[in-house]
Amino acid sequence: MSSSSPEADAALLPLQGGSLGSLTIYIIPEASSLLPQGVSVYIGKHRSAVVRGPPAAGDVLTVVNARVRHIAQTMSFTPDSIAAALSDRVPLGNLGLDTRRPFKSSLGYEITFSLLNPDPKSHDVRWDIEAAVRGYVQPFLDKLSFVANFTVDSQILYYAMLGVTPRFDRNSSSFLLSAHSLPHVINPVEARLGSSAASLFPVLNFLLYVPERAHSPLYIQDRDGALVRTNAFHSPRWGGIMVYNVKHPAADEAPLPLRVDVDMVRVMEVFLAQLRLLFGISRAPLPGEFLLENPGNAGLAAWELDRLLWARTVENVATVSTTLTSLAELLDKIGNIVIKDDVASEVYRAVASVQQALEELAAGRLGAAFQASKEAVTSSERAFFDPSLLHLLYFPDDQKFAIYIPLFLPMAVPLLLSLAKILREARRGKKEPTKTD
């Protein structure tokens, strides 16, 4: 029977158990036609992989060991990916851009889609963002719902210009934005994005810019001068911008404003790719004999979610341990801080959760470990950032002296002198009997 690997993968899915962090590897005979020619490893979009076995019937395991190891590292974690999760504890200069790009682990994220129309007189731009979010973004976020809470909103901004004037290129008769002017594009727009009214969670902004008629078509140039295929760029820990060029009819008598219906599929392909990068879900380069299955509209394979969870769990555990340690050091330094009951219970809960997370990690139960680490982070942050722990509210010893000494010292001087006089008289009185009236 000849079936393709995706069908086989889907058929075998119910047999696997499929819990978070698990990995199933099937080894098939070398001559099987399940995998196309030249491909020896197939990585499915769930949690399984298929490996072509060795030609000889010898000890299969030792021969495929290296390949299995490589697959395991691709589909779960490597020492580098774990170390990258701890990037804020590592000194500057040792890490690449990959570690700075993704957002830190947080309990929620806010995603905002904005349509920028600087020229409403010429373009009447409509975009069906609700349907696009429902159809493309929401499945992706649903898969990530275990990781954090997401809220999505959208807005349209009129007369929002980019901060940079594009150059006109005579050869292609189009306008170009060079790579080194891109950093200055974001700032003038950011003030109008309204992210200050958004939630306390980190905000991801995705902007779709429709250039003015006078500056159409607008392309982005990369560092080598070539045009960027996606016409988009992103900024680490902030979001992404895509430039959407509108085709103007050749005849000038088309009535203005020109109605533009944005092709949401093209736009969402880019935005979802940027969203993946901003969450740190990136594909490491694989050798040619590896074939990856396309995850489809969900945009995320199950094992990529696992990779994210491994890294996030480690990051959470590290955060909790440093938070609690520094809280303990603070209490050592300022001895008279009062810990309220609820702060104390949060600390106990954080410690219990992080110990549980470590146990679950050691046992390999990823889902429970991540859940425990998330609870630990919530509790430890609540304990550390409790408003009552401000050291100003508690009198340090030197301030106690500073307040009471000016009060009591003047009063104490005559008292002490009189006391001295009393003692002297009493001693003299012991030597000779006093005459009483």
Add this chain to the structure above:
Amino acid sequence: MFTDCDISSYLIFCLAAALAPQDQVEQFFKSGHTNNWAVLVCTSRFWFNYRHVANTLSVYRSVKRLGIPDSHIVLMLADDMACNSRNPKPATVFSHKNMELNVYGDDVEVDYRSYEVTVENFLRVLTGRIPPSTPRSKRLLSDDKSNILIYMTGHGGNGFLKFQDSEEITNVELADAFEQMWQKRRYNELLFIIDTCQGASMYERFYSPNIMALASSQVGEDSLSHQPDLGIGVHLMDRYTFYVLEFLEEIHPASQTNMNDLFQVCPKSLCVSTPGHRTDLFQRDPQNVLITDFFGSVRKVEITTETISLDPNLAILESRTPKDEITTEALKYAEQLPVAQIIHQKPKQKDWHPPGGFILGLWALIIMVFFKTYGIKHMKHIF
């Protein structure tokens, strides 16, 4: 096998740098920040301290011009000069005599105003220990890759800075606050600028890494004001900030000027006091630190080279599955006061404790002296 990967050993893993040596060198000199924040504090009130508000507003203006948005600036002004009843030109705050430059502008957003500028609020902003009801504009939501600029101005002395004429913050408290920020990785790099008398004493006690500090005068020196305006009747700016503002007016978002130029800004001939700076806690060489690393907001960008492929037909199929109407829950007023928490806590038993030794001893002393002086036989006459 992969299960041998000892998860608990992640904490002692050393990194293998995967970068080519050339990239590594470049990365090392460039700052690793992804966003910028600014906390600008003016601590003096009263009309004659007009110049401190003008100082802070000029730095605010430069920082906004170079790209940091209002949502990333925490501006604390202890008094309102623009709408002060003694201001002959209402709604303006000038920084140049002859009213050349109005730094108040049209779009100033003051986050902490008037009596809200206290040492407690300032430390709460820095350490993040803010009550949950605080709006987002009053919070410093920085992360481990934020570069923060902290500018403080007002009246100060050796080791302290006066807030609102009623309280002060000491250099030890400030250093501890920065250490709390470092422990929680609330900053990547921090630039601290202070324009007060004896300003250098405020940065003497810092001990957290990645802090660079500038002050307008050394210990024992006074920072002087620049020029009075005869129309408004007060001194408009302090010298140090005046020359810093002149220097910053030349900077644009793409400029490559570095920190060494900022250190030279106000020599003794112009400023009368000697500005000082401290860079020993900073990891990078000031030569490689751009002014826009702190005063501006130049974002790192990457070109998006990959896309994922979406199938529009699948999407239509998925969205056709009927989704139930999301029942919107009735809106209710958000809890401002954690009543449940307060009620839950048992009332503390206020036990009666006998008076302590100190009080007893004091009273015994007083009574003994009294009776010794007046004699015990007079007691029946007195009581």
